[in-house]
Amino acid sequence: MKAAVLTAPGQPLAIETLMIDKPGPHEVLIRTAACGLCHSDLHFLEGTYPQALPAVPGHEAAGIVEAVGSEVRTVKVGDAVVTCLSAFCGHCEFCVSGRMSLCPGGDTRRASDAPSRLSRPDGSPVAQMLNLSAFAEQMLVHEHACVAIDPDMPLDRAAVIGCAVTTGAGTIFNTCKLTPGETVAVVGCGGVGLATINAAKIAGAGRIIAADPVPEKRELAKKLGATDVVDAFAEDAAAQIVEMTKGGVDHAIEAVGRAASASLAVSALRRGGTATILGMHPPAEKVGLSAIDLLTGKKLQGALMGGNRFPVDIPRLVDFYLRGLLDLDSIIAETIPLEAVNDGFEKMKRGDAARSVIVFG
Known part of the structure; x- marks a missing residue:
């Protein structure tokens, strides 16, 4: 063969x-x-x-x-x-x-x-x-x-x-257990990120914000269910998400595998929100929450294959x-x-x- x-x-x-x-x-x-x-x-x-x-x-x-x-x-x-x-x-x-x-x-x-x-x-x-x-x-x-x-x-x-769809959709349905009406931000609009956005729409998310530096991918994200889009490379990307949701999102999902993307996901959370890391970061890289994040009830989790x-x-x-x-x-x-x-x-x-x-x- x-x-x-x-x-x-x-x-x-x-x-x-x-x-x-x-x-x-x-x-x-x-x-x-x-x-x-x-x-x-x-x-x-x-x-x-x-x-x-x-x-x-x-x-x-x-x-x-x-x-x-x-x-x-x-x-x-x-x-x-x-x-x-x-x-x-x-x-x-x-x-x-x-x-x-x-x-x-x-x-x-x-x-x-x-x-x-x-x-x-x-x-x-x-x-x-x-x-x-x-x-x-x-x-x-x-x-x-x-x-x-x-x-x-x-x-x-x-x-x-x-892989892509099982990971993205599984994260919404299994790991996040998204409740209809909750807000979601997805950082990275490749295959996994787009599947996550589509699944969030199916699950009844109230608002779905797609963050990606590529305009064409942001447009594709809207086709798949994103209600809003943000340039992930903008210096105020997190602030934009917090402002449009009046305090941040319930779920922020990182689907890239970059430290900056993980940081954006954490920064976009509301009090008590959860960041889920899907991207394959370099093995030695660390992703974390600050003491203030912890005091405001924010959570960080991984999800293997959703x-x-x-x-x-x-x-x-x-x-x-x-x-x-x-x-x-x-x-x-x-x-x-x-x-x-x-x-x-x-x-x-x-x-x-x-x-x-x-x-x-």
Whole structure:
């Protein structure tokens, strides 16, 4: 199969022919239909986050099940599926207490002495990134890393649900538990931020303020449900948000991964408000509240993949799209072939477009 391989940080992805193993007892072989380009991938490509190399990136995907292992019970051959990087074991403390997105997922990976799921023709192993490796014509994953969806769902749209939409919408529905009428500010209008805005609209937020330095993204945010927009690079951005909401927002959600964006989110809060950090900040970076913030009841939290329970959440998000509530068409800027993956990441670095999605044959 063809796959895009990362051989060294900062280097372009190379299109190679790789071998993929047969499914083990709890594994699923998927013919990849589409995969979104996520900013999280870029962090690994640039070496900001460590990763064993060579590896195949890509984690926001949808496809069709081609084969299943002997113990697989959740999907079958021919099913349309969405994959998710928060693979869960089903029996650890986090899973049994309903926090599946926090599961370490050790049982979903192959043992260190087992054959690699991916390899080069000479037999040398190729690492799976985030347990998926979706920049490839096929994926071999644990059954708890995918979920069957309505076959009427277009798979190029379904792909972005696997990360951006699950993260953004999950943050609104699961982590923030937004109450209708509450005010929301979203800092960063990439794929995750736009999905957050759209979900806030679905959840009945009273006011949704989008903060982004790119005018085109601010306009797109309005299309997806933002009631107001602010230039995130303006010196008085936080003051503008506080003024238009007469005291600040109930929820401020950072979806960029920059210290300045996190600071803006905290500064936009009202008394008792909550800032939620979604962006992948550099590992050593710290985000915090001042003593005055704490005295006024402000709260700061993180959210891994939107606190999702993806076997339940993803089919519901698919249903939202099919019923015309979730606007995935506006989130996706373009579809591209696998060979254009490096160009897609260059566009991402420029920051002037929403989601690019690789579509396979």
